[in-house]
Amino acid sequence: MAALPLIRVQPAEFQFAEARAGYTSQLRLTSLQSQAVGFKLKTNAPHKFLVKPVVWALTEQGMTVDVVVRSTTPITDADRFLIQTVALAPDEAACLDSAKWRTLDPARIMEDLIHCTMGHRRSSVSSVSSHSSDSQPESSPLLAITHTARSAATPAGGPRQTASEKAERRLADGLARRIYGMLPGIDVADFSWTEFALFAAACFVLGFLLPLLRSTLL
Known part of the structure; x- marks a missing residue:
């Protein structure tokens, strides 16, 4: 039996746009469960991205939190994030942080990839377990996302590089x-x-x- 989704991710990817100090993106995570749900974000380029918040607990259904990611360097095809989600007991959700997260049983944790793009892509997905033995349909969220990231182009009329x-x-x-x-x-x-x-x-x-x-x- 496939696991029920714990959170909805809107949009489905980190869609970066140029900002004054580099590049920025934002995701909105919404709890789909009546019990507390925790999440943690990881990246293969921790020196490149500033992420807030990294670990958080959504304590009731419909509760949302905005995750903001910033980078001072251009986004590449290799950039990606892993989002881990888990259903929590009330005592586990209280003051959830990275140290407390490490005490959780890894078998309970669900994992999905979130890619990075320049521009707009899909609107939203819902997190599902990557440990489920059931086969995932082609429309399965997150796991079915494919894309080709684009480099930021120089604005029209802007300075030309030698x-x-x-x-x-x-x-x-x-x-x-x-x-x-x-x-x-x-x-x-x-x-x-x-x-x-x-x-x-x-x-x-x-x-x-x-x-x-x-x-x-x-």
């Missing part, structure tokens, strides 16, 4: 994608100082290399 600037940006984006691919899909709330130090060191080295490569191209 050949060296374009080459520099392509190089930076390529190196960034390699760094993102090397990192595991860890929780944004549990990003360790060691991983932060490694990423900072990579950025420091990149900051020295780019001027040298740019002078070579010129």
Whole structure:
């Protein structure tokens, strides 16, 4: 028997738009259950995204919360999120945080992928268990979503990039994608100082290399 959906996700993907300080997106999560429902968001690029809230409990049916995600770098095909949801007892829902989440039985937790795009896609989905043994129909929410993310285009009439600037940006984006691919899909709330130090060191080295490569191209 397939598990009942716990929450509705609107829209079905993180649809990013350009903002003053980078790129931003927002999802609205709505509880579909009379009992408390908790959720937690993870990403394969924790150094790239700022997510609020990461962990939350919806304590009654129809209760909603807006999840806001920001990034200072362009969205790529590789960017994605994992949303975990679980039905909670009242004592589990009280003051739910990452530490308390780790004490929950993993067998109870449902998981679905949320992709990242530039622009508008599907309107909404409802979360279902990824652990169910029943086969999912083609219209199954989240699990059936496919897309091709688009890079943000330069606005019409905006400043044009020189050949060296374009080459520099392509190089930076390529190196960034390699760094993102090397990192595991860890929780944004549990990003360790060691991983932060490694990423900072990579950025420091990149900051020295780019001027040298740019002078070579010129």
